[in-house]
Amino acid sequence: xxxxxxxxxxxxxxRGQFFKDLVAGVIVGIVALPLAIAFAIASGVSPEKGLFTAxxxxxxxxxxxxxxxxxxxxxxAFIVIVYAIVQQYGVNGLIIATFIAGIMLVLMxxxxxxxxxxxxxxxxxxxxxxxxxxxxxxxxxxxFFGLGMGAVPANFTEKWQAYFQxxxxxxxxxxxxxxxxIIIIIFFFQTYACCSWFINSDSYGYYxxxxxxxxxxxxxxxxxxxxxxxxxxxxxxx
Numbered sequence: 558x559x560x561x562x563x564x565x566x567x568x569x570x571x572r573g574q575f576f577k578d579l580v581a582g583v584i585v586g587i588v589a590l591p592l593a594i595a596f597a598i599a600s601g602v603s604p605e606k607g608l609f610t611a612x613x614x615x616x617x618x619x620x621x622x623x624x625x626x627x628x629x630x631x632x633x634a635f636i637v638i639v640y641a642i643v644q645q646y647g648v649n650g651l652i653i654a655t656f657i658a659g660i661m662l663v664l665m666x667x668x669x670x671x672x673x674x675x676x677x678x679x680x681x682x683x684x685x686x687x688x689x690x691x692x693x694x695x696x697x698x699x700x701f702f703g704l705g706m707g708a709v710p711a712n713f714t715e716k717w718q719a720y721f722q723x724x725x726x727x728x729x730x731x732x733x734x735x736x737x738x739i740i741i742i743i744f745f746f747q748t749y750a751c752c753s754w755f756i757n758s759d760s761y762g763y764y765x766x767x768x769x770x771x772x773x774x775x776x777x778x779x780x781x782x783x784x785x786x787x788x789x790x791x792x793x794x795x
Contacts, residue, residue, distance in 0.1 A: 600639040703728025
């Protein structure tokens with residue numbers, strides 16, 4: 558019978574573990590909360606809904622999860638699905654769809670279907686991720702350019718048609734905020750990659766070129782997958 562990990566963890570819990578968990582929680586919150594706000598804006602709902610979801614879902618995952626080191630947070634892959642549901646059925650429809658998805662996940666967990674993921678080929682996952690990235694990027698252009706238009710259509714081609722129709726209504730203040738934030742993030746990842754190379758170098762100053770390239774590639778993949786959505790969403794604040 559499944560038992561939440563917190564039941565066993567609290568039996569031998571001490572002050573040292575509490576402070577470690579506190580630091581870990583603060584670090585995760587610094588990353589997850591702004592990300593949740595950005596995902597909420599990108600999904601077509603108000604920012605506070607992203608905060609509510611991140612806090613409540615994070616607590617539920619931590620309280621009833623099966624591991625003491627797991628992290629629960631928002632994912633960009635759902636932006637496309639959530640946005641389409643909100644545009645067609647509204648927030649109430651999204652709530653109903655969320656409950657249905659939760660019930661399906663519970664049933665799949667009881668049926669032990671988690672191992673089925675190993676049969677999905679890697680090219681399919683890469684193609685799905687790349688397609689999601691293109692759709693998310695296109696949905697953020699309204700906020701990046703500060704276009705004074707209504708709700709962005711959910712359909713990909715209709716979305717770009719709407720952009721071209723409002724191309725003369727660009728808000729250059731919004732563009733400067735978004736572009737400046739992207740530049741800061743790029744500079745940060747460049748610096749972090751160099752720091753990773755320095756840490757991997759040995760005591761004589763030599764370094765492994767393969768390690769350096771691998772570190773740079775991983776940081777850039779993380780940049781495009783997770784960080785770009787934040788400046789594009791928040792540039793609409795201007």
